[in-house]
Amino acid sequence: MISLFIYSIAVKEGCPSKDELEKLSLSIGNSWESLARRLKFSDEDITGFDKDNQEYKKKALKMLFEWKEKYASEATYKALHFALCHEFVKRRGLAEKFCCVENN
DSSP, X not given: OOOOOOOOOOBOSSOOOHHHHHHHHHHHGXXXXXXXXXXXXXXXXXXXXXXXXXXXXXXXXXXXXXXXXXXXXXXXXXXXXXXXXXXXXXXXXXXXXXXXXXXX
């Protein structure tokens, strides 16, 4: 017998706070560069984040804060969820943890 488990997830409305983005930056690791591309940063921007920050978490933090500032109302949970789930980023677990409504 084949069991099929189907579930739906609810992505939060609105934009993540700086505190949430800082917490996310601690978990991104070396995925920050692929995530930056999905969040519409240029190669020049990515090189700048890389050169200006030694640790991955600082690169990710700077990039996420810049994303929030640059895209303002477009820097939503939905956009972040989509980017984290992208086939090149492959961080669906983080997307669900940080961008989805908890189901208790």
